[in-house]
Amino acid sequence: MIEIEPECFETMVAEALDGLPDEFGSLMSNVAVVVEHGPGRPGLLGLYQGIPLTRRTTHYAGVLPDRITIYRQAICRICATEGDVVEQVRRTVIHEVGHYFGIGDAKLRELGW
Numbered sequence: 001m002i003e004i005e006p007e008c009f010e011t012m013v014a015e016a017l018d019g020l021p022d023e024f025g026s027l028m029s030n031v032a033v034v035v036e037h038g039p040g041r042p043g044l045l046g047l048y049q050g051i052p053l054t055r056r057t058t059h060y061a062g063v064l065p066d067r068i069t070i071y072r073q074a075i076c077r078i079c080a081t082e083g084d085v086v087e088q089v090r091r092t093v094i095h096e097v098g099h100y101f102g103i104g105d106a107k108l109r110e111l112g113w
Contacts (some may be wrong), residue, residue, distance in 0.1 A: 001077050004085050006037050006107075009072045012086055016093035026098065027053070031066040031100055033093075040071030045078075047094040052101030068096040 004012075013035055017025070031050065041047060050066025072093055079085045095113045103111075 002079050002081060002085060004072065004076055004082065006035070006072065009076075009085070011038075011091070012089045013070050013093060015086075016090045017042050019090065020094075020097065023099070028097070028100065030063070031068060033068045033070070034070050037072050037073055037084035040069070040074045045071055045074050045088065046096040048096045050100070052100060052102035066100060068093075068100065070096070 013033065017033060032113070047069045048066070049069070051060065070089065075085060075088050075092065080086055091113060095108050096111055098111075100110045
């Protein structure tokens with residue numbers, strides 16, 4: 001386990017988001033990405049909550065933003081180095097953004113995320 005300061009971890013998450021291809025970033029709207037500094041939900045490194053793009057219809061209006069939560073302590077708990085944390089944050093962000101685009105866990109695992 002490694003301890004990463006909250007501000008540093010938040011920067012890692014921001015950099016992972018900035019590293020997404022422009023085509024994906026430009027399609028993302030009405031979604032908030034937050035860092036949970038507490039222990040988070042058992043067994044999860046990240047969590048997507050919302051209505052995936054593939055399920056949005058013309059009735060999608062006036063709803064609260066979708067939410068992607070990245071769990072700092074959970075990620076730090078499974079990493080040995082800062083480099084490991086950077087890579088795991090990147091993988092977790094990509095995985096949760098995949099859910100935003102309607103990709104399920106099985107397909108994300110098949111794709112390596």
